[in-house]
Amino acid sequence: MFVDLDGTTGQNGTLTSKQNFVFENGKLYTLSFSLAASPNISASTVYVQVGSGALLNETITRYTQVLYGDAIFADYSYTFSGNGTSGHLSFTDGGSGINTGMYLDNVKLDVITP
Secondary structure, three states, X not given: OOEEOOOOOOOOOEEEOOOXXXXXXXXXEEEEEEEEOOOOOOEEEEEXXXXXXXXXXXXXXXXXXXXXXXXXXXXXXXXEEOOOEEEOEEEEEOXXXXXXXXXXXXXXXEEEOO
């Protein structure tokens, strides 16, 4: 099961974590997830933020790749250092608002222990 970040409203969607995470100063964290572009458009963009962009602020564009009618997912992983603040994870579709956007799956946040 995955989330279509554009849904069926005709408006770009944002998925934000319910949990407000505490990012301890100096600790390393890894955010990993899988994305696939919608098979209905040529490219999709998603904006990924942690802590309103203060800890992680990335723009990812995926071009449509379809194998036998199924979207092809790619894995992403970003490591960042905590700064003693708290914040949410946020994924925002930057697409066309045509009722289909970037597909998001396998979201995971880990603390890296030395």
